[in-house]
Amino acid sequence: MNNQQQQHKKTMDRVQKGLDRRYRQERHFQWLGLGAIILGLVFVSFLFITIISNGYTAFQQTYVKLDVFYDPEMIAPIGETDPEVLSRANYGGLIKASMRQMFPDVTNRREKKVLYGLISSGAAYEIRDAVMNNPELIGTKQEVWVVADDDFDMLIKGHIDLRLPESDRRIKDNQLAWIHDLQEQDRVEKRFNTTFFTAGDSREPELSGIKGAAYGSFFTLLICLTIAFPVGVAAAVYLEEFAPKNRWTDIIEVNINNLAAVPSIVFGLLGLAVFINFFGLPRSVPLVGGLVLALMTLPTIIIASRAALKSVPPSIREAALGVGASPMQTITHHVLPLALPGMLTGTIIGMAQALGETAPLLMIGMVAFIVDVPGSVMDPSAVLPVQIYLWADSPERAFVERTSAAIMILLAFLISMNLLAVWLRKKFERRW
């Protein structure tokens, strides 16, 4: 008895002695995990802060108020409504005339050119569209807000350092004086940049927008989804429910898992060889982009779908078969509906991956300058990540903020797609 107590005490001593160390180790282990999370969060927040601080200004755009006289001599006689005649008129001249009137002491030819340069070249098209919509404007004088040039815009947004000597600045002293005059007269205003959401690409930063790229992404993903989802689900159902378990299915399974890890550029090369060179589909269209991305996302969808099918308990299948359902009925009426939330989650994650992809699209010509917003899957178009890449490579300073703004839009899409996946899982997932 005594001996036993002694023994017990000894063990307790050992345990007690080691307890501090064990608690400490556990704390350290927790800290390690916490540290990893904090490090990750720091990186993510750093990324977000840089992108947002670089990009938020792109959602605003500087406008200038001009008094434009719709001169019948420069456009067309009053009462003219023929769009052919109206579209040909020199609207740039109207803006120049208005600027000359505001700054009558600028007479030197070179200086005049610099003065006109304060207004974006897109302003003339704005005025043209206004006249074509309403030919009654001809002969009247109106106050019009027009888009300012990108350098002007950068100055207003504080991206130009005025302490530098004049020769190093994109905005010269005389331009500064004119801009100051305009500001004195309350003719300069920052407004919400709607162009950014309603225009296609442009080489003038102030006229560029992401609508073209967003539509391109939409069409590409549409094709990708309509191909990859049914094919992926069918493949998963066959492999999981019908295929015999033998060496062939093993080989197929290994290959699918391998394909999921193949670098995406390889799929681009494949798409170039098969869809463009062999089938003769045109370059740069969302149809080909969607097909290539479908190949890329197929393995992801198949793997996720198989996992979802596996998680449906065999008792459901047995019950269905037991009451006389055919294997097909069992699958379409019982197994698939139960596995669908998991399949959709996998599909959405695959789509999100496809949305952010540029490398395979490089090979099939979707990295291109395309102004017109695509109207179908056969129109040439770019996609959002390609637009980001192209803007990041443009010399104009104002594209820096637009690049970041486009990244923000892309991230917003990605986050909402992932949230949708999470929501679907939460709402429809059943546990057994």
Next chain:
Amino acid sequence: MKKLISAAVAVSLTGFVSMASARDYISVVGSSTVYPFATVVAEQFGKTTKFKTPKIESTGSGGGLKLFCAGVGVEHPDITNASRRIKSSEVERCEGNGINDIIEVKVGYDGIALANSKKAPQFKVTRKDIFLALAKQVPDPKDPMSGKLVANPYKTWKEVNKDLPDMAIEVLGPPPTSGTRDAFAELAMEGGCKKIDWIKAMKKKDKKAYKALCHTVREDGKYIEAGENDNLIVQKLEANKGALGVFGYSFLDQNSDKVQGSLIDGVAPTFELIADGSYPVSRPLYFYVKKAHMGKIPGIIEYLAEFSSDKAWGEEGYLADKGLIPMPTEERKAFRSDIEAMKPLKL
């Protein structure tokens, strides 16, 4: 589910059936250096005419010519941009694929700048300094006239030329696939290489060895391939005062508050000095048009007219605003009349 599958089949079928039987927009491929200029013209063209805006892909000069020479027909591009002249091997390749008439258009000039951060003093180098600092093999510094070559031993600019600052050699530039790199090797490095008499003499005897010597850039980490993105080079220069970068004039022009161009052979890379030909490292930019496509694809002739108008490529044109160095008036006139006559290229 059934509906979804049949919808998918329907969509993919209609896609394949309505394949590219016709194309109503111009397809342009080619050099990333010409890209910023060609896109401006394309945009103006799209806005001011009834035609669709041309599609412009940035594939690099070599890649563009490869696509261009693949054949005649709507699936092949109509125009390719190039930051160097077409090679005779490429013309043969084109001919082999049935493209016999190519129209060559020179767009203008582009200067290549060797620039560093504004926070550091401006560099003044000669082309010979550039060659000695960046070539893979250089004449033995102990006895430069002997004709012996050694692996480039220079670590600082001062070792290359005692008038230069005592700074480690660190140059950021484009990779070998880039046309800018080709032009830099040809104009700056070969230009400096030629200044050494015995190497110049080599040109007549063994052209291949001469070219290999003059064009090969060192690979020991002093020349850093910074990718095709010139903006990235500018950012890196801003962060690293000791480095120099190689990029096109339009990027220098847009970033003149952050970087300064070095004087090469005493000449600064400014608009005027590149335009009058005194800046030594400048090259012509071109594009090539398939004559067989003119009249078949709507708008090509009008696109050429827009490109060759004075409001585009003239001295006061909108391309000059974007950093293109225009050709002299006479040269512009000659190219314009070639375009109007659709005169095919003869090498």
